[in-house]
């Protein structure tokens with residue numbers, strides 16, 4: 001019998017207040033975590049999501065501490081402050097999900113360079129900074145049998161080179177951050193920390209809603225599995241990569257997309273963000 005769980009583990013999820021990050025937090029709450037830390041910029045969202053996670057923990061008879069701290073992770077001082085606040089409350093961190101991310105879509109002619117810089121800053125530089133800050137606490141948690149985990153939320157956008165919407169910074173950032181993950185996997189493996197990336201296809205969230213409302217039917221039609229991603233898809237994948245059973249998996253980029261990127265029909269050429 002295989003029982004995938006994160007029993008007694010401490011998990012930190014950046015961008016954990018909604019969308020895929022909140023899905024990951026929920027998976028940890030329901031599968032044995034002792035402490036789940038979430039963060040995002042908006043204090044209201046942090047409060048609401050903490051209450052939501054506490055509610056589902058109670059409904060499912062789970063004893064788990066939820067810590068929720070607002071921070072803009074693109075601001076170096078706020079990222080450091082977030083880390084210091086976490087470090088005051090936990091002695092080690094078993095799992096870091098570097099999930100906070102953003103996108104921007106516009107044609108080449110109309111694409112502001114400032115948007116490229118903003119996307120790269122959050123999707124790569126702040127992922128690097130979060131990992132840099134948390135590595136000492138991850139080192140404390142990891143053992144040879146059950147290493148600590150860094151899970152980077154990349155995208156199937158990291159695996160494609162053609163999309164018609166003009167998400168130039170997003171594609172580059174996700175390819176870059178997946179590669180960062182491989183580099184760190186080699187470096188941190190001997191320190192009992194594995195680094196893997198998830199590469200979701202289209203999941204309905206605030207980030208993807210514009211594209212899905214414009215082209216959702218076409219995305220489903222062109223997907224070999226004939227549907228969009230669902231909460232359970234991301235939860236099953238993140239739980240597997242966090243459980244002791246996956247301790248020998250290091251440096252992968254795992255597509256969770258029903259095979260959509262292989263079909264070559266990622267999004268229709270008429271869609272606009």
Ligand SMILES: NC(=O)c1ccc[n+]([C@@H]2O[C@H](COP(=O)([O-])OP(=O)(O)OC[C@H]3O[C@@H](n4cnc5c(N)ncnc54)[C@H](OP(=O)(O)O)[C@@H]3O)[C@@H](O)[C@H]2O)c1
Nearest residue numbers: 015019020040041042072073100101155202203205206207
């Ligand atoms: N949805 C998809 O189809 C899809 C597909 C592939 C990959 N992904 C990736 O999955 C991750 C989550 O995406 P999502 O779809 O769940 O997006 P989302 O619903 O927009 O959630 C993004 C999260 O990141 C937080 N965030 C944004 N900017 C931040 C900042 N500067 N500092 C700290 N937190 C920040 C947001 O909260 P605040 O606004 O309060 O800061 C929110 O909690 C992203 O990395 C995205 O690229 C998504």
